[in-house]
Amino acid sequence: xxxxxxxxxxxxxxxxxxxxxxxxxxxxxxxxxxxxxxxxxxxxxxxxxxxxxxxxxxxxxxxxxxxxxxxxxxxxxxxxxxxxxxxxxxxxxxxxxxxxxxxxxxxxxxxxxxxxxxxxxxxxxxxxxxxxxxxxxxxxxxxxxxxxxxxxxxxxxxxxxxxxxxxxxxxxxxxxxxxxxxxxxxxxxxxxxxxxxxxxxxxxxxxxxxxxxxxxxxxxxxxxxxxxxxxxxxxxxxxxxxxxxxxxxxxxxxxxxxxxxxxxxxxxxxxxxxxxxxxxxxxxxxxxxxxx
Numbered sequence: 001x002x003x004x005x006x007x008x009x010x011x012x013x014x015x016x017x018x019x020x021x022x023x024x025x026x027x028x029x030x031x032x033x034x035x036x037x038x039x040x041x042x043x044x045x046x047x048x049x050x051x052x053x054x055x056x057x058x059x060x061x062x063x064x065x066x067x068x069x070x071x072x073x074x075x076x077x078x079x080x081x082x083x084x085x086x087x088x089x090x091x092x093x094x095x096x097x098x099x100x101x102x103x104x105x106x107x108x109x110x111x112x113x114x115x116x117x118x119x120x121x122x123x124x125x126x127x128x129x130x131x132x133x134x135x136x137x138x139x140x141x142x143x144x145x146x147x148x149x150x151x152x153x154x155x156x157x158x159x160x161x162x163x164x165x166x167x168x169x170x171x172x173x174x175x176x177x178x179x180x181x182x183x184x185x186x187x188x189x190x191x192x193x194x195x196x197x198x199x200x201x202x203x204x205x206x207x208x209x210x211x212x213x214x215x216x217x218x219x220x221x222x223x224x225x226x227x228x229x230x231x232x233x234x235x236x237x238x239x240x241x242x243x244x245x246x247x248x249x250x251x252x253x254x255x256x257x258x259x260x261x262x263x264x265x266x267x268x269x270x271x272x273x274x275x276x277x278x279x280x281x282x283x284x285x286x287x288x289x290x291x292x
Contacts, residue, residue, distance in 0.1 A: 003172050006246065007135035007221055009157045010148035013258040016155035016248070020265040024237040027131035027225070032234050035211060043184040043206035052187030057104045059188065060086055065096045076194035082106065129227045131236050132208075135159065135172065138219045139249070140287055145278070149251050152278065155262065158247040159240075167244055172223045175209050177216040182206035247274035249287055 011019070019025060030039060047055060060079070063069040064086045072080040082103065089099040136144060145152050161170040176182070184202040209222055227236055248266060250259055266273055276287045 001174055003161070003170055003221070004137045006139070006158050006160050007137060007169055007172060008139050009135050009159065010141075010144045010154065011157070012150040012154040013251075013254055013262065016157070017258075017262050017265065019157070020262065020269060022237070023239055023242065023269075025133060025240055027133045027236050027238055029128060029234045030130055030132060030208065033132075035215060038211065039207060041181050041210075043182045043203055045185055045187040045190070046183050047187055049187040049190075052191055053107055054104075055188050056191040057100060057107055059192070061096060061100045061103060064090055065099070075192055079192055128232060130208075131225050131227050131238075133168075133223045133238075135169070135221050135223075136219050137174075137221060140278075140285060141217070141219070142285055143217050145251055145285075152251040152253040153255065153258075154251050155254070156249040156251070157245055158249070158274075159244050160246045162241060162243055165241055167241060168223050168225065169244070172221040173205060173209050175211055175215075175218075175220040175222060176205070177211055177213050179212050182210055242270055243272065245270055245273055247276060249276040249278060252278040252280055252285065 009025075033039075045052070060082055064083060069083070072083050075083065085106075086099055086103060089102065094102075138144065139156070139158065145154075145156070148154070149156060159169050161167050163170070182202075182205075184206050185196075185199045189196075190199065208224060211220070248262070248270075250262075263275075266275065275290050277290050279286055279288050
């Protein structure tokens, strides 16, 4: 999925002035997400490991006795070892059922709860080094104006990617929404092939880029970076390029004094920015471009 050309950040007027004056954006640790349920619901595997290992034994025997698989190199190292043993049993004249029994005895049921394994891994990775910046693809979201935009008293910043500068928003990933845990793959595939790059990506997205349906109206995108030398701080203020900021929109209820203060900074440091004003026209909120 391609990243939208522009992404939007709703904020209070005071925060907008600080961002413009400092040229910095506050990237948060995931422990500061406003949904306390985030990072709590772990993704699933279907079939699970407890079911997958039984299917795994049968699959390996079928591969040798029926599919005549001879190229073992595409499989995980442990699978290659077991396939070699099964091939030896076949050469020795063992019947399929006898071989299956021998293989099942060699492959223990995996007792570890995959949810707990992922939860522990998430807690280890959340060591203070992860930073997120959260944006929206929606430039006219009444709910976002009300909640993040200080009841329409704030501002909305529009950011664009500058390819030659490899700006970070190009790496943004879309947040998915559902009330059910995300299925990221099959335990059988993991047993056969090991942890693929696709599975690792799906797991990361399911943990850090997934929320319940009640948040779907935010149409959120997130950028995640790993910060060196983690410490106890819950945020980092990273610099951004002035040209990444392509426009600024004032809320429908912004106070004139706040607007004038922000306009002064825009003229001085961001003269390239387009300026918009949210206005209610015939009962509909509209984003109207104004002269700087």
